[in-house]
Amino acid sequence: MWTKIYILVFFTSGILSLIFTKLAGVVAKKTGIIDMPSSRKVHKQPIPLLGGLGIYFSFALTILIGLFLAKLQLMPGYLLVHSPGISHTSKKLAVILTGGFLVVAFGLIDDIKGVKPFQKLILQTIVAIIVFMEGMRISLFLPTLFHSFVLTIGWFVLIMNSFNLMDNMDGLSTGVAFITGSILFIFALQMNQLFIATILAAFLGSIVGFLKYNLPPAKIFMGECGSSFIGFFLATISILMTFYRYEKHQTFLPFFAPLIIFSILFFDTTSVIWIRTKRKLPIFKADKNHFSHRLVNIGMSQKQAVLFIYLLTICTGIGSLLLSNLNTFGGILVIIQVFIIISLTGILEFVGKKKEERIKNS
Numbered sequence: 001m002w003t004k005i006y007i008l009v010f011f012t013s014g015i016l017s018l019i020f021t022k023l024a025g026v027v028a029k030k031t032g033i034i035d036m037p038s039s040r041k042v043h044k045q046p047i048p049l050l051g052g053l054g055i056y057f058s059f060a061l062t063i064l065i066g067l068f069l070a071k072l073q074l075m076p077g078y079l080l081v082h083s084p085g086i087s088h089t090s091k092k093l094a095v096i097l098t099g100g101f102l103v104v105a106f107g108l109i110d111d112i113k114g115v116k117p118f119q120k121l122i123l124q125t126i127v128a129i130i131v132f133m134e135g136m137r138i139s140l141f142l143p144t145l146f147h148s149f150v151l152t153i154g155w156f157v158l159i160m161n162s163f164n165l166m167d168n169m170d171g172l173s174t175g176v177a178f179i180t181g182s183i184l185f186i187f188a189l190q191m192n193q194l195f196i197a198t199i200l201a202a203f204l205g206s207i208v209g210f211l212k213y214n215l216p217p218a219k220i221f222m223g224e225c226g227s228s229f230i231g232f233f234l235a236t237i238s239i240l241m242t243f244y245r246y247e248k249h250q251t252f253l254p255f256f257a258p259l260i261i262f263s264i265l266f267f268d269t270t271s272v273i274w275i276r277t278k279r280k281l282p283i284f285k286a287d288k289n290h291f292s293h294r295l296v297n298i299g300m301s302q303k304q305a306v307l308f309i310y311l312l313t314i315c316t317g318i319g320s321l322l323l324s325n326l327n328t329f330g331g332i333l334v335i336i337q338v339f340i341i342i343s344l345t346g347i348l349e350f351v352g353k354k355k356e357e358r359i360k361n362s
Contacts, residue, residue, distance in 0.1 A: 002194055009198055010205040013062040017209020021054030025213065025220040033112055035221050047218060049111045051210055052226020055174075056104045059206040059233075060097050063199070067093065089195045095134045096199075096236055099127040103160070103232045107225030117284035121157065127232060128156035136239050140255060152239065159238075159262065160231030162269040167227045169292045170218035171211060172306050176265060176313050177230045178207045183261050183317040184237060190324065191242050203233055216303050234262075253323050253331030260320040260338050264313045267291065267342055298352025315341055 028034065028048030035047045067090055106123045109115060131137075137152045167173035181204050188197040210226075213219045222230075238258045259266070268291040275289045276282065295305035319334040326334065 002197070005198060006201040009062060009066065009201040010208075012065070013058050013202045013205025014209045015205075016058035016061055017054050017206045018212060019054075019209075020057045021051050021210050021213050021220060024048075024050040024053045028220070033223075035223070048220050049223035050108070050225070051214060051220040051222035052104060052107060052224070052229055055206045055210050055222060055226050056100055056229050058209060059202050060100065062202040062205065063093055063097065066198075066202075092134065092136060092240065093199070095131060095136070096233065099130055099236070100229050100232055102127055102130075103228040104225045107223060107228040110224040120161075124157050124160050124228075125153055128153045128235075131156070131236055131239070136236060138239055155239065156232070156235045158266070158269070159235035160228055162262070162265045163231035163234070164224065164227040165272055165290065166265060166268050166292075167222065168286075168290045169302055169306055170216040171214050172292055172309060173227055173230070174207055174211055174214055174222060175306065175310055177234065178204060178211065179310060179313045180234060180261050180265070180317060181207065181237075183320065184234070184241065186321055187257065188241060190321065193241060196237065196241055200237060203237075216306065238262075253326070253328065253335070256331075256335060257320040257323050260323075260335070261317045263316045263338055263342065264291075264309060267345070268309075294349055294353075298349065312341065312345060 025048045028050040033049045035049050037045065103123065106115070106120075110120070132149060132152050137148050138155060139148055140151070142148045142151065163173050163177065166176060181200055185197055185200040185204065188194075188200060207230075210220075210222060214222065238261075271291060272289055273283055276285075276287070281287065292302075292305045292309060295308055296302060300308065316338045319337055322334055323331050
């Protein structure tokens with residue numbers, strides 16, 4: 001029964017995203033909100049921004065339509081029994097939509113005029129506090145509310161900035177968002193979290209509709225407004241989800257599931273920060289030191305680099321789906337496997353870089 005709902009929500013959001021993204025591209029061209037080529041960027045032609053508006057509004061409208069139908073009880077009979085649950089969830093959905101609107105609006109300002117890094121951090125902190133005050137927070141059996149507050153704020157800042165940093169090649173950030181969102185969707189199904197799975201279906205549909213125009217060669221970019229919303233949504237939904245079964249046989253390892261799901265995203269962020277710090281460059285200044293750029297530097301095409309990162313994200317993320325069903329030993333093996341995959345990637349980069357240097361010096 002719920003499968004039909006997921007499919008309906010996914011396709012509704014996807015169709016709306018196709019329409020809104022197309023409209024956003026038209027508006028961007030008419031208003032001159034264009035991403036121009038430069039030495040720090042990989043595209044050679046001017047590309048319209050504002051694709052993030054298509055992602056957000058298709059997601060938001062799909063959710064609002066669902067809430068409207070639920071309020072009027074215009075739903076199939078088997079869903080009416082879930083009306084109390086939908087009403088209970090509506091307040092959290094209002095926070096997600098409101099917080100999403102704030103980051104999209106601020107991102108739009110950034111796309112048009114540009115804002116300073118510390119201003120972004122302030123907004124990210126504000127929306128994280130809004131979510132925290134609504135009761136959506138990381139607990140992890142932490143001793144005090146202060147520890148929960150710090151960890152929750154840090155999680156939002158990390159996820160939002162990571163998706164922004166990864167938005168450096170056609171289809172890369174949104175493709176990774178679709179893969180990680182899909183893994184979270186499967187996790188929600190495993191844990192029987194029906195409403196969260198439905199929300200994720202709406203999000204995934206909005207991403208697919210946008211990807212139609214963003215896969216190489218991209219016809220539109222999502223801009224800061226899009227990457228900020230994606231990061232905000234996935235940070236929120238990963239906090240809302242339950243990864244731990246309160247059963248006797250359950251180990252503590254499912255708590256690591258979000259870290260594993262986003263491990264490649266975090267690898268890109270930490271490696272970029274490390275390289276910029278080592279070279280004494282500003283951390284928030286755009287450059288070509290990202291994971292995808294480094295893959296291109298060792299011989300991959302842009303499409304190959306994007307596909308490579310997709311596959312890495314799938315490889316590491318799949319392991320997280322096993323954590324709730326494994327004993328401690330099995331769970332530790334999954335975590336070790338993730339470290340091995342990332343280590344092999346680092347070795348590939350190192351060898352490729354050395355080979356490139358030998359060719360240049362010969």
